[in-house]
Amino acid sequence: MLAMVLAPFLQGIINRTKAIAAGRVGQPLLQTYYDLSKLLRKGAVYSETTTWIFRGGPVIGLASMICALALLPFGAFPALAPFSGDLVMVAYLLALARFFTVLAALDTGSSFEAMGASREVTFSALAEPALFLGLAALARQTGTLSLTPMLGSVSAVMWMRAAPALSLIVAGLGIVILAENARIPVDDPMTHLELTMIHEVMVLDHSGPDFAMIQYAAALKMWLLGTVIVAIAVPWHSGHLVLDGGFAIAAMVGLAVVTGVIESSMARLQLLRVTQLLIAASVLSGLALALVQR
Amino acid sequence: MSALLIALLSFVVGGIGAVICANRGRWPTMVGVAGVLIGCVCGIVPAVRVVLGKPPQSLRMAWDVPYGSLFLNLDPLSGFFLIPVFVLCSLAAVYGADYLEAYRPKKSLAPPWFFFNLLVASMVVVILARNGVLFLLAWEMMALSSFFLVTFEDEKESTRQAGWIYLVASHIGTAFLLVLFILLGKANGSFDFDRFSTSSGTGLLFVLALVGFGTKAGFIPLHVWLPEAHPAAPSHVSAVMSAVMIKTGIYGLIRVMMILGAPHAWWGWVLCAIGLSSGLIGVLLALAQHDLKRLLAYHSVENIGIIALGLGVGTLGLRAGLPVVAVLGFAGSLLHVLNHALFKGLLFLAAGNVAHSTHTREIDHLGGLLRRMPLSGAIFLIGAVAISGLPPLNGFISEFLIYLASFKGTLILDGVSIAPMLATIAGLALIGGLAAACFTKAFGIVFLGQPRSEHAERAHEVGLAMVLPGFVLAIACVLIGLLGANVVNSMATLVSEVTGLSVPIVRMSLAEAAHSITFVSYTGGALVGVATLLALGRAIALSNRSVYTDVTWGCGYAEPSPRMQYTASSFAQPLTDIFDSLLQTRRVLIAPNGLFPKEGSFATETPDPYQEYVFRPLFHAISRDLLLLRPLQQGQVQLYILYIAVTLLLLLLWQLA
Numbered sequence: 001m002l003a004m005v006l007a008p009f010l011q012g013i014i015n016r017t018k019a020i021a022a023g024r025v026g027q028p029l030l031q032t033y034y035d036l037s038k039l040l041r042k043g044a045v046y047s048e049t050t051t052w053i054f055r056g057g058p059v060i061g062l063a064s065m066i067c068a069l070a071l072l073p074f075g076a077f078p079a080l081a082p083f084s085g086d087l088v089m090v091a092y093l094l095a096l097a098r099f100f101t102v103l104a105a106l107d108t109g110s111s112f113e114a115m116g117a118s119r120e121v122t123f124s125a126l127a128e129p130a131l132f133l134g135l136a137a138l139a140r141q142t143g144t145l146s147l148t149p150m151l152g153s154v155s156a157v158m159w160m161r162a163a164p165a166l167s168l169i170v171a172g173l174g175i176v177i178l179a180e181n182a183r184i185p186v187d188d189p190m191t192h193l194e195l196t197m198i199h200e201v202m203v204l205d206h207s208g209p210d211f212a213m214i215q216y217a218a219a220l221k222m223w224l225l226g227t228v229i230v231a232i233a234v235p236w237h238s239g240h241l242v243l244d245g246g247f248a249i250a251a252m253v254g255l256a257v258v259t260g261v262i263e264s265s266m267a268r269l270q271l272l273r274v275t276q277l278l279i280a281a282s283v284l285s286g287l288a289l290a291l292v293q294r
Numbered sequence: 295m296s297a298l299l300i301a302l303l304s305f306v307v308g309g310i311g312a313v314i315c316a317n318r319g320r321w322p323t324m325v326g327v328a329g330v331l332i333g334c335v336c337g338i339v340p341a342v343r344v345v346l347g348k349p350p351q352s353l354r355m356a357w358d359v360p361y362g363s364l365f366l367n368l369d370p371l372s373g374f375f376l377i378p379v380f381v382l383c384s385l386a387a388v389y390g391a392d393y394l395e396a397y398r399p400k401k402s403l404a405p406p407w408f409f410f411n412l413l414v415a416s417m418v419v420v421i422l423a424r425n426g427v428l429f430l431l432a433w434e435m436m437a438l439s440s441f442f443l444v445t446f447e448d449e450k451e452s453t454r455q456a457g458w459i460y461l462v463a464s465h466i467g468t469a470f471l472l473v474l475f476i477l478l479g480k481a482n483g484s485f486d487f488d489r490f491s492t493s494s495g496t497g498l499l500f501v502l503a504l505v506g507f508g509t510k511a512g513f514i515p516l517h518v519w520l521p522e523a524h525p526a527a528p529s530h531v532s533a534v535m536s537a538v539m540i541k542t543g544i545y546g547l548i549r550v551m552m553i554l555g556a557p558h559a560w561w562g563w564v565l566c567a568i569g570l571s572s573g574l575i576g577v578l579l580a581l582a583q584h585d586l587k588r589l590l591a592y593h594s595v596e597n598i599g600i601i602a603l604g605l606g607v608g609t610l611g612l613r614a615g616l617p618v619v620a621v622l623g624f625a626g627s628l629l630h631v632l633n634h635a636l637f638k639g640l641l642f643l644a645a646g647n648v649a650h651s652t653h654t655r656e657i658d659h660l661g662g663l664l665r666r667m668p669l670s671g672a673i674f675l676i677g678a679v680a681i682s683g684l685p686p687l688n689g690f691i692s693e694f695l696i697y698l699a700s701f702k703g704t705l706i707l708d709g710v711s712i713a714p715m716l717a718t719i720a721g722l723a724l725i726g727g728l729a730a731a732c733f734t735k736a737f738g739i740v741f742l743g744q745p746r747s748e749h750a751e752r753a754h755e756v757g758l759a760m761v762l763p764g765f766v767l768a769i770a771c772v773l774i775g776l777l778g779a780n781v782v783n784s785m786a787t788l789v790s791e792v793t794g795l796s797v798p799i800v801r802m803s804l805a806e807a808a809h810s811i812t813f814v815s816y817t818g819g820a821l822v823g824v825a826t827l828l829a830l831g832r833a834i835a836l837s838n839r840s841v842y843t844d845v846t847w848g849c850g851y852a853e854p855s856p857r858m859q860y861t862a863s864s865f866a867q868p869l870t871d872i873f874d875s876l877l878q879t880r881r882v883l884i885a886p887n888g889l890f891p892k893e894g895s896f897a898t899e900t901p902d903p904y905q906e907y908v909f910r911p912l913f914h915a916i917s918r919d920l921l922l923l924r925p926l927q928q929g930q931v932q933l934y935i936l937y938i939a940v941t942l943l944l945l946l947l948w949q950l951a
Contacts, residue, residue: 081817108743129723282720286716286720
């Protein structure tokens with residue numbers, strides 16, 4: 001619930017960080033909310049070429065994110081429905097959302113959107129092993145297959161015992177998160193050239209409420225994957241529900257700032273290099289597995 | 295048992311009946327289809343019952359053939375493999391009745407229906423047979439009848455070539471099986487499966503089974519016949535071959551592993567390695583294909599890989615004494631057999647609709663078919679989501695079980711033995727990602743966008759008889775996705791038989807997985823619910839606002855044409871480039887030249903690398919060396935008599951010495 005309200009805020013923070021780094025004042029922190037509410041109040045334009053797939057894409061994308069959020073814990077709050085193996089389910093819900101976003105892009109018959117779609121499936125297919133190896137390392141480290149106890153059991157003590165493995169996991173998953181959320185160095189959410197984009201170009205033809213759903217789903221996805229990394233990187237358990245929640249929110253803001261700094265300090269990679277980056281992520285996760293000790 | 299015998303009789307009568315009334319218009323079709331339908335309805339009831347825990351039934355009769363006996367047995371494993379055979383064959387027969395109708399003016403339909411009935415009957419006997427001779431006989435009948443079905447359009451050179459490759463590959467596989475059964479039979483003095491007991495040399499027997507059955511199943515590098523035979527065959531035949539016939543290879547492998555008893559650890563390693571390579575290379579080759587049915591054929595290789603991964607993980611779990619890993623691995627693998635039968639059958643039938651309606655299978659010539667063929671498009675989409683292993687459909691459930699098995703293995707195992715588990719996890723993830731890429735390509739380019747050729751422009755929806763079978767399969771995919779827990783729980787007897795673990799242990803492990811799968815299904819249901827709410831919300835929001843249609847945003851370009859759309863090859867290009875060392879794609883580029891270039895073209899082709907670089911040179915070498923024997927064959931009778939005499943003399947000498 002909290003996530004659903006706060007998620008767009010993260011993008012405000014990232015953008016503000018980037019603005020400060022670039023010496024600009026930047027858009028308001030709540031800009032994403034303004035955008036969403038404006039889009040929701042607008043009508044829609046559909047391409048003549050499209051079918052119901054095009055209209056289904058944003059709906060399924062957002063629905064998958066909402067369902068995936070229900071499986072993730074936040075701070076000391078457990079997930080709505082934790083079960084053994086829910087990490088696989090979450091990863092595949094993201095894949096489902098991607099599947100339909102890609103199809104919606106192909107539905108327009110536009111070469112630009114198809115190009116973005118092609119890149120999206122390429123990079124996500126390569127990111128998948130890194131994600132799963134990272135999760136497997138974490139599962140082995142914590143001895144459970146459900147995200148709630150898994151993320152809950154990472155602690156300062158565990159960091160002292162298994163710092164190398166955990167930091168490799170964080171690094172591997174960190175790359176996956178940048179790739180999955182279409183951030184620099186994989187994709188540039190700010191570019192205005194269709195040819196260079198991945199995620200933004202796929203949704204070029206969506207408008208009005210459809211586009212609002214897509215933007216909101218993207219914000220939720222950022223939040224979702226951010227939660228995982230924050231829970232591993234900054235494990236704080238005071239035992240107090242509200243305190244932990246507040247701390248987790250602060251940590252998420254921290255993550256957004258870090259993302260903003262990464263985006264400001266480096267350029268987008270050449271598309272061919274992205275492949276190497278993603279394979280490197282798999283290698284990091286694989287190494288983490290080798291280092292896991294119980 | 296009697297119901298199954300009636301089913302067999304019905305197939306045979308249907309087949310022969312089709313030949314008898316060969317010249318009577320639609321009669322052969324009606325008789326053939328009726329034979330299949332009646333047989334399948336009779337057969338499915340006992341098959342389902344035995345899987346659900348009814349006691350096995352058997353039938354044993356003497357037979358004049360040396361070492362042979364008519365020994366049939368219906369146990370849970372046989373029943374489980376029979377279910378998809380009956381489901382798929384009956385639906386494919388209904389579909390084929392309409393599909394083949396277009397050929398009637400040119401060709402007699404009696405042979406295809408005769409061989410179709412024969413194929414169904416032989417598959418049933420293969421799965422039921424418990425005698426080596428009977429098994430091999432049925433196995434051979436299955437190969438031959440499907441060969442004649444593949445070469446239905448034998449006026450085409452490519453079809454004859456495909457049939458030839460299939461025939462050769464099949465028989466090489468059978469040769470290994472022959473050796474396997476002779477070894478087993480010789481050691482035990484009988485060819486009946488229940489007399490087989492082995493203590494030594496199981497490794498060799500396992501390898502023989504792996505090669506022999508692997509050829510039928512399509513393990514890489516023995517898969518070369520699949521991408522040739524599946525596209526050449528009529529679509530309902532490709533559906534049956536890909537969905538159920540290649541599974542008899544998996545069935546045989548599991549059956550032999552059960553006969554061989556306690557597995558060695560290296561079997562698991564080998565199965566995992568085969569699974570990984572088949573899965574990965576299969577999906578990559580699929581990604582590089584331009585022919586819709588060839589693409590689907592390579593996906594069969596991929597899915598057989600996933601099935602082998604499950605078997606491998608299960609075997610390792612069994613070996614390591616981890617019942618949970620063993621049970622989940624085998625259960626996932628077996629469930630994937632059923633699931634793959636459903637969605638691959640569905641996809642081949644839908645692809646058949648496309649080919650039927652547009653007269654082309656070239657993906658890059660299609661486009662925009664969802665508007666012209668809404669029903670076929672919808673079922674293809676369901677198949678595409680299912681085969682990509684995405685929730686909430688059935689493909690996810692079986693892959694989830696295999697994930698669960700290998701994750702559990704990762705938690706418990708230590709040292710080197712953890713490696714295959716991790717390889718399975720990473721491999722499944724990569725295969726899943728690539729399969730999604732491949733099916734967004736297949737569905738997106740074929741059914742979405744604008745038509746890329748006149749073929750696609752003139753497409754129209756096909757008749758009801760060709761859509762309904764696909765719908766039934768689509769519903770089955772959805773149901774298994776939503777009722778996955780029930781399905782998994784009901785597999786207890788079956789998995790207990792295969793793993794040799796006691797039923798309570800199996801039941802416990804399955805119940806644990808089923809608990810997770812219940813939540814998977816709930817999440818799937820929630821997904822559908824949330825999506826419906828969102829769609830409703832949007833509909834209400836847009837109801838009194840301006841909603842209009844316009845052309846697709848072309849970045850300001852004024853004259854877009856359908857030919858400028860992205861093609862399937864360009865969509866797959868980043869991935870095929872990355873894995874080019876495995877694919878060896880050929881590129882033919884005629885670059886435009888000068889100020890006003892007249893011509894320019896670019897074509898890529900990805901022939902099967904194993905066919906190109908392993909088997910073709912090998913068979914060339916064999917046929918070249920065999921030419922050396924040519925002088926022996928002079929065509930003079932006297933010379934041949936001399937050969938006979940010399941041979942006899944030599945044999946006599948050998949006997950004396």
